[in-house]
Amino acid sequence: ETGVTQSPTHLIKTRGQQVTLRCSSQSGHNTVSWYQQALGQGPQFIFQYYREEENGRGNFPPRFSGLQFPNYSSELNVNALELDDSALYLCASSLIGTGDQETQYFGPGTRLLVL
Amino acid sequence: DAKTTQPPSMDCAEGRAANLPCNHSTISGNEYVYWYRQIHSQGPQYIIHGLKNNETNEMASLIITEDRKSSTLILPHATLRDTAVYYCIVRNRSARQLTFGSGTQLTVLP
Numbered sequence: 001e002t003g004v005t006q007s008p009t010h011l012i013k014t015r016g017q018q019v020t021l022r023c024s025s026q027s028g029h030n031t032v033s034w035y036q037q038a039l040g041q042g043p044q045f046i047f048q049y050y051r052e053e054e055n056g057r058g059n060f061p062p063r064f065s066g067l068q069f070p071n072y073s074s075e076l077n078v079n080a081l082e083l084d085d086s087a088l089y090l091c092a093s094s095l096i097g098t099g100d101q102e103t104q105y106f107g108p109g110t111r112l113l114v115l
Numbered sequence: 116d117a118k119t120t121q122p123p124s125m126d127c128a129e130g131r132a133a134n135l136p137c138n139h140s141t142i143s144g145n146e147y148v149y150w151y152r153q154i155h156s157q158g159p160q161y162i163i164h165g166l167k168n169n170e171t172n173e174m175a176s177l178i179i180t181e182d183r184k185s186s187t188l189i190l191p192h193a194t195l196r197d198t199a200v201y202y203c204i205v206r207n208r209s210a211r212q213l214t215f216g217s218g219t220q221l222t223v224l225p
Contacts, residue, residue: 004158033211033212033213035213041217042202042215042216042217042218043159043213043215044215045211045212045213045214048211048212055211056211056212058212088156090158090159092158092159092213103149103161103164104161104213105161106151106158106159106160106161107158108157108158109156109157109158111156
C-alpha cells in the first residue's frame with residue numbers, strides 16, 4: 001500500500017508569485033484535503049476535494065484554489081503569495097463512501113517560504 | 116465540532132506508560148474522538164479513534180469516559196520516538212475537516 005506523497009518537499013518563492021503544490025493520495029482513497037500549518041500552530045483546513053469537485057472549504061481567500069484529477073491526485077495553487085503564506089502545507093487523503101467516518105492520512109508536507 | 120482541552124506539555128520516562136488526557140465536555144452523540152500525533156516538522160500521524168467504547172490498536176489504547184466528556188490516550192511503553200505533539204480532535208461524522216487545537220507536547224525522557 002502506497003502512502004500519501006507530496007512534492008516538492010521545500011520551496012522558496014517571493015511575494016506576489018504563484019505556487020503549485022502536488023499531492024498523491026494513498027492507494028484506494030478518493031478524497032484529498034489540504035491544510036496549512038504556520039510555525040508553532042496546529043494545521044488549519046483549507047479545502048477538500050472529492051470527485052474532482054471542491055467539497056468543503058475553510059476560512060481561506062479565493063487565491064487558494066485546487067484541483068483533483070481522475071486518479072485522485074490533487075494540486076493546491078496559491079496566487080499572489082504573501083509573506084504570511086509561509087507555512088507547512090499538508091495533504092491528507094481519505095475514502096468517502098464506506099459507511100463509516102473516514103479517517104484522514106497525512107503526507108509529509110511541503111515547506112513553503114515566501115520572501 | 117466540539118472544542119477540546121489538553122495540557123500543553125507532559126513528560127514521561129522511557130518504558131513507562133504515557134497517559135495523555137483530553138477534555139471534550141461539549142461533545143455530542145454523533146461526534147468521534149480522534150488522536151493524531153506530529154513529530155517535529157512531519158505530517159500528522161493517525162493514531163486511533165473511537166465513539167463510545169474503549170479502543171486499542173498496535174499503537175495505543177483510547178479510553179473514553181462513560182459520559183464521553185473526556186478521554187485518555189495511553190501509549191503502553193513509551194519510547195524516545197514517541198516524543199511528539201499529540202492532538203485530540205472531536206469530529207462530527209459529516210464534517211469534512213479535522214479541527215486541530217494546540218495539542219500536548221509529550222517528551223519521553225531517557
